[in-house]
Amino acid sequence: MPKRSPLFDVPENEADSILDEVAVRLETKRRVKMRSFDPVLGSTAEEAEERLIAIREDIGLYGEYVYGLKPARHHAYWNKIADDVIYRRVRQNKVLFIAPPNSAKSTWNSLIRPTYHLGRHPDENILFFTSSDPMAKTFHSPVESALRENQRHRTVWPDSAARPDRARGWSTDGLYLRGTPPERKDPSYKAVGFGATIMGARARGIIIDDPLDQDEAQSPTVQAKAKRYSDQTITPRITIGAGWMIAVMTRFHEGDLGSHYIRLAKESGDWLYIRTPLIATNDPEPDPLGRETGELLWPEVMNEAFIEGERRRLTIAEFNLIQQGDPTGMGGDLFEREDWFQGLPSNFWSDILPHCVVVQGWDMAFSE
Numbered sequence: 001m002p003k004r005s006p007l008f009d010v011p012e013n014e015a016d017s018i019l020d021e022v023a024v025r026l027e028t029k030r031r032v033k034m035r036s037f038d039p040v041l042g043s044t045a046e047e048a049e050e051r052l053i054a055i056r057e058d059i060g061l062y063g064e065y066v067y068g069l070k071p072a073r074h075h076a077y078w079n080k081i082a083d084d085v086i087y088r089r090v091r092q093n094k095v096l097f098i099a100p101p102n103s104a105k106s107t108w109n110s111l112i113r114p115t116y117h118l119g120r121h122p123d124e125n126i127l128f129f130t131s132s133d134p135m136a137k138t139f140h141s142p143v144e145s146a147l148r149e150n151q152r153h154r155t156v157w158p159d160s161a162a163r164p165d166r167a168r169g170w171s172t173d174g175l176y177l178r179g180t181p182p183e184r185k186d187p188s189y190k191a192v193g194f195g196a197t198i199m200g201a202r203a204r205g206i207i208i209d210d211p212l213d214q215d216e217a218q219s220p221t222v223q224a225k226a227k228r229y230s231d232q233t234i235t236p237r238i239t240i241g242a243g244w245m246i247a248v249m250t251r252f253h254e255g256d257l258g259s260h261y262i263r264l265a266k267e268s269g270d271w272l273y274i275r276t277p278l279i280a281t282n283d284p285e286p287d288p289l290g291r292e293t294g295e296l297l298w299p300e301v302m303n304e305a306f307i308e309g310e311r312r313r314l315t316i317a318e319f320n321l322i323q324q325g326d327p328t329g330m331g332g333d334l335f336e337r338e339d340w341f342q343g344l345p346s347n348f349w350s351d352i353l354p355h356c357v358v359v360q361g362w363d364m365a366f367s368e
Contacts, residue, residue: 037049038152038155040065041065041155052155052156055156056120056156056157059079059083059108059112059113059116060075060076060079062112062116062119062156063075063108063112063116065152065156066112066115066146066150066152066153066156067111067112069104069107069112071108072104072298072300072301073289074099074103074276074289074297074298075104075108077276077288077289078097078105078108078109078274078276079108081095081097081272081274082095082109082113082246085244085246085272086117086205086244090272091269091270092265092269092270092271092272093238093243093244093245093270094244094245094246094247094261094270094271094272095245095246095247095271095272095273095274096247096248096249096258096261096262096265096271096272096273096274097109097246097247097248097249097274097276098249098250098251098258098273098274098275098276098325099248099249099250099275099276099297099325100250100277100278100297100302100322100323100324100325101250101322101323102301102302103276103278103297103298103302104298105209105248106139106209106210106248109207109209109246109248110128110130110139110207110209110248111139111142111143113207113246114126114128114143114189114207115143115146115147115150115153117205118147118162118177118188118189119147119153119156119157119162120157121204122157122159122161122162122177122178122179122180122188123161123179123180123181124188124204124205125180125184125186125187125188125189125190125202125203125204125205126188126189126190126203126204126205126206126207127186127190127192127198127201127203127205127206127207127237128140128189128190128191128192128206128207128208128209129191129192129193129194129196129206129207129208129209129211129234130191130193130194130208130209130210130211131193131194131210131211131212131213131216132193132194132213133192133193133196134193135193136191136192136193137172137191139191139209140172140189140191143175143189143191144170144175144189147162147164147175147177147189148164148170159179160178161177161178161179162177162178162179163177163178164176164177164178165177165178165180168180168187169187172191173187173190174186174187174188174189174190175187175188175189175190176188186201186202186203194208194211194212194226194229195225195226195229198233198234198237199233201237202237202238202239203237203238203239203243204238204239204242204243204244205243205244205245205246206234206237206238206243206244206245206246207245207246207247207248208230208234208245208246208247208248208249209247209248209249210248210249210250211226211230211249211257212226212252212256212257213252214252217252217253217256217257218252218253220255223253223255223256223257226256226257226260227257227260230257230260247261250322250325251321251322251325251326251327252321252322253321253327253330254321254327254328254330259327261273274288275288275325276288276289276297276325277297277323277324277325277326278296278297278302278307278310278323278324279294279295279296279297279307279323279324280292280293280294280295280296280297281293281324281326307323310323316329317329317330318330
C-alpha cells in the first residue's frame with residue numbers, strides 16, 4: 001500500500017518559522033476575541049469581565065442585564081430568601097412566597113430563576129408546576145427561548161454545557177442541556193400542569209406557581225386532592241439531601257394549598273413562609289421587608305390609585321385575602337360577612353350621638 005502523502009509538505013528548515021507564524025495568528029485571534037465585548041458591561045474588556053463575574057453571582061444583576069428588569073425591594077428580598085434555601089444557608093429546603101397579583105412573583109421565581117439557575121448549574125434540573133398544561137406552556141416558551149437564543153444569557157454563561165442538547169430532546173416534553181449527565185434520564189427543565197403524572201421523575205429543584213385557579217381553590221374536594229398530590233407525588237421527587245422547592249401563590253381561600261404549606265412551616269420545620277402583603281400591616285407578624293404600617297409593596301407600579309380601584313372591585317374580605325394574603329375574613333373569623341355591618345345614618349353625629357350612652361359587655365365563656 002503506497003505511503004499516504006502528508007497534508008502539508010513543509011521543508012524542515014522552515015518548520016519553526018511557520019509554527020511561530022501560527023502561534024502569532026492564534027494569539028491575535030485570542031486578543032480580538034478579548035476585545036469583543038458588550039459595551040453595556042463596561043468600557044473595557046476587563047471591566048466587562050468583572051461585571052460578568054458579578055452577574056453570575058447575583059440573580060438580580062442577571063435579571064437586569066438579560067431581561068432588562070431591575071429588581072424592586074421585594075424582588076431582591078425574595079431572591080435572597082430563595083438563594084438561602086437553594087444553597088442551604090438556612091435549614092429549610094422549601095419556601096412559600098405569598099404575594100398579591102401583579103407583584104412580579106412569577107417573573108422572578110418562575111421565569112428568571114430557572115434560566116439563571118440552569119446557566120449557573122447546567123448539570124442540574126428543574127421541574128415546574130402551574131395550574132394546567134396550557135398554562136405550563138406559557139412558562140415553558142420564554143424559558144426555552146432564553147436558554148436557546150438569548151444572546152445576553154449566552155454572554156453570561158458561555159460554557160457549551162449551558163447550550164441545548166437537541167439530540168437528547170428539546171421540546172415541550174422537556175429541555176435537555178449539554179451539561180445534563182448522560183446517565184440522568186430527566187430533562188434540565190420540564191413544565192407541567194398541577195396534577196400531571198410524573199412518577200419516576202427526579203428534580204434538583206421544584207417550582208410551584210399558583211397551582212390552583214380561583215374556582216378550584218374554592219372546592220374542598222380539589223383542596224384535599226391538591227394537598228395529597230403535593231405530599232405524595234411532588235415532594236418525593238426532590239433530590240434527597242440537596243433538592244429544594246419554591247412555591248409562589250396568591251391566596252384564594254383559607255383552605256387552599258398555601259394553607260397546607262403554612263401549617264407545614266409551623267409543624268415540620270422544612271418550610272419557610274414569607275408573606276408580603278400589598279399594604280404593610282405588621283400584624284400578626286412584623287413586615288418581612290421592614291416596612292412601616294401602611295407602606296405599599298411596590299408604589300412605583302401598584303400605587304394608591306391602583307389600590308383604590310381594587311378596593312372598589314373587591315369586598316373587604318376579598319381584598320384582604322387576595323391582596324394582603326389574609327384569609328381570616330373569608331368565613332373563618334367571628335364576623336363572617338361584611339354585610340352584617342351597615343353604614344351609619346347621615347344624621348348620626350348631629351342628632352343621634354348626643355343621646356347615646358356607651359355600654360360594654362363581655363362573654364367570659366367565649367372560646368375560639
